[in-house]
Amino acid sequence: MSLFGKVKNTINLLKSVDLNQLAKISETIDLPEAMDALGNLDERQLKGLMKMLKTKKKKGQHDLPPIDGDFYNLDLKLSPEQRELQLEVRNFMEDEVKPLVNDHWNRAKFPFEIIEKFKKLNIAGIPYEGYGCPNLPFLMEGVIAQEMARVDVSISTFFGVHSGLAMGSIYLCGSDEQKQEWLPQMQKLEKIGAFGLTEPNVGSGVSQGMETTCKFDGENWILNGQKKWIGNATFADVIIIWARDEDSNKVKGFILRKDNPGFVAEKMEDKMALRIVQNALITLTDCVIPESDRLQNANSFRDTAKVLKMTRAGVAWQAVGCARGAYESALKYSKKREQFGRPIASYQLIQDHLVEMLSNLTAMQTMVFRLSELQDQELLTDEHASLAKVYCSMRTRDVVSRAREVLGGNGILLEHDVARFVADAEAIYSYEGTKEINTLIVGRAITGYSAFVN
16 A cells, blocks of 8 residues: 555544544553554454444343352462462363363263473472472362362362372372382373272271182282272372281272282273263272281271371362352353343342352352361361261252252253263262261261261
């Protein structure tokens, strides 16, 4: 274009511009900087920007509040450094994990490509001291579990099994040599862990009815039996196995390496929940484990219980994350979905569901925050962890059910995420102690009477 043509276009442009409005805009933004940014946009981006600017707000969609499940601003209880880590994990889950999960959940496949990206977060073994672990408060372990479950409970479970149950067993029950060998590698996710306690015929009663046996032959331990529902076991490098000593009748723990010839892990198929988690049926046939791989400080089921008490709080946080993800998904949907010319969020019945969901969620959040404070103060008891686990898993069921109600027929479609939360809530409800078992633990504490079957 000639110089004359450019000048003519500029004059015509100035005639169409409201200079007073331009001056007002310049008080808010840097106009030269804005012009530079616009100049860097391609044609597609410019058309998209203009479409957004021209779109008129629809009825009921003006000045909408942000979608945030932290109604009581509990995040303010975190230090700036802790808040930064929380947001780093949230961004990771939103950017790297969320685009993958529905497809992998549908196909019951694990997205192994995220493990390399996970390493950069440096969050494995959050509350442990030494061995390259962050040594942060248990509160942050819970916050991270919530952030993961808010996007996908399966990925949160994968991480909890590795960092909590497997690493925790070695951290609490292993010798110094065992900790030095495994924990630094597991903290970097160079080695992945699993935890083998539950059995095909024994779930809640595993403390007294464990069928997997171990026997010392003077040099090695010989293990026989099966374990079921063992997350990560199809690909883990190390599996913590709990077995009953045939001679002493005491429960002992073992570090099982994946290349052991007496070990077979068969992937469990056709699950309706946590489909990304690779659960396995483990079979141990004359499995030989050297004395050096026996957890040296695991000499009874009480030692196993120490691990479970430590990790049960994390499962309560997972329930909160699942509920939060479902609530935020339903709230977002309700603001966009229209019926009879209005967003469904503007109707009383939908608002009733949303407020009931938020009430449950907020109660759960305040409970687990206090739970983790007790844990950091070394005041946590079995009944504290059990009460939080049983309450949060029950309330999560209610939240995801209401989220599905808000979405109507679309609530059964994976594309809106709520269907996945509904299914995965059922797994949270059962693992790390059922409602009944956790109820009896709390009942024993408050009454002084044990209602467990002897």
